[in-house]
Amino acid sequence: MTWQRPHLLDIESLSAEEINLVLDTARAFKAVGERAIKKVPALRGKTVINLFVEPSTRTRTSFELAALRLSADVINFNTEASSLKKGETLKDTARNLEALNADIFIIRHSATGAPHFLARFLRGSVVNAGDGAHEHPTQALLDTFTVREKKGRIAGLKVTILGDILYSRVARSNIWALTKLGAEVTLCGPSTLVPRAFEQMGCRVTHNVDEAIRDADVINLLRIQHERQRKTMFPSIGEYAALFGLNKARFAQTKPDAMIMHPGPINRGVEIDSEVADCGRSVILEQVTNGLAVRMAVLYLVNGGKGPHEIAA
Ligand code: CP
Numbered sequence: 061m062t063w064q065r066p067h068l069l070d071i072e073s074l075s076a077e078e079i080n081l082v083l084d085t086a087r088a089f090k091a092v093g094e095r096a097i098k099k100v101p102a103l104r105g106k107t108v109i110n111l112f113v114e115p116s117t118r119t120r121t122s123f124e125l126a127a128l129r130l131s132a133d134v135i136n137f138n139t140e141a142s143s144l145k146k147g148e149t150l151k152d153t154a155r156n157l158e159a160l161n162a163d164i165f166i167i168r169h170s171a172t173g174a175p176h177f178l179a180r181f182l183r184g185s186v187v188n189a190g191d192g193a194h195e196h197p198t199q200a201l202l203d204t205f206t207v208r209e210k211k212g213r214i215a216g217l218k219v220t221i222l223g224d225i226l227y228s229r230v231a232r233s234n235i236w237a238l239t240k241l242g243a244e245v246t247l248c249g250p251s252t253l254v255p256r257a258f259e260q261m262g263c264r265v266t267h268n269v270d271e272a273i274r275d276a277d278v279i280n281l282l283r284i285q286h287e288r289q290r291k292t293m294f295p296s297i298g299e300y301a302a303l304f305g306l307n308k309a310r311f312a313q314t315k316p317d318a319m320i321m322h323p324g325p326i327n328r329g330v331e332i333d334s335e336v337a338d339c340g341r342s343v344i345l346e347q348v349t350n351g352l353a354v355r356m357a358v359l360y361l362v363n364g365g366k367g368p369h370e371i372a373a
Pocket residue numbers: 115116117118119120190199323324325
């Protein structure tokens with residue numbers, strides 16, 4: 061198959077074949093990144109706008125580097141110094157940037173659906189870099205890329221996602237990607253943050269952390285999304301860490317080859333202890349490395365690239 065979409069808005073609407081096409085294209089770009097000359101001309105003459113209206117370290121910088129590696133011109137929109145602060149709407153902001161002949165808009169926004177909204181009227185491509193608690197598709201793609209690279213497959217693996225599921229766009233995108241690719245997904249955390257309704261997405265829900273991590277091949281930890289919680293969802297950070305944090309004692313109960321993941325930013329001593337975050341089974345920084353190849357693949361595909369067969373070995 062070849063890629064046909066002008067945008068990447070979510071994982072929910074992608075087929076397993078489309079997800080695998082992105083992962084295979086990312087593998088080709090990862091090989092390009094290991095050459096002496098890491099730059100390719102795929103987006104030469106194109107302009108990419110990094111429109112981050114919410115904070116970001118990993119996603120924004122890796123999208124910028126991905127666009128530069130593809131030879132695009134990149135504009136990092138500075139929200140704090142922009143006319144959004146004077147009351148200009150997101151639509152007017154985007155249309156003014158489009159008037160500068162931008163080709164690809166990468167947007168992060170606190171409002172669910174902001175990328176879908178822009179895609180309705182912009183002529184260029186829109187890539188979702190995280191919209192509210194809805195989806196973070198490139199995070200799920202880089203996570204599944206990392207699992208596939210490390211474990212050799214996705215289908216049949218037991219993947220536990222532990223933490224604040226309710227407010228997590230990373231969780232939602234990962235659930236879609238992993239279940240479409242045949243993984244068995246378990247969600248765990250306090251009952252206030254992991255409601256049974258998530259079972260409708262094809263996952264198992266448990267509030268017993270020891271049981272959730274015991275048989276897992278992959279444990280993906282999520283931070284508490286304080287910025288999205290409107291009320292107190294658990295008594296205290298200390299209690300959350302004691303009851304649900306992946307500390308040394310809990311880590312000792314996991315399978316000897318269980319892989320530890322976290323999208324970042326990590327809160328050491330809360331959802332994960334430093335000994336676990338920095339141990340040999342943690343792939344947290346490899347996830348960041350893989351994010352570059354995955355985001356190169358996404359920019360290349362939404363710009364009209366068809367798939368990995370076009371990328372010279
Ligand atoms: N994982 C992730 O989205 O990190 P940033 O918020 O730093 O981009």
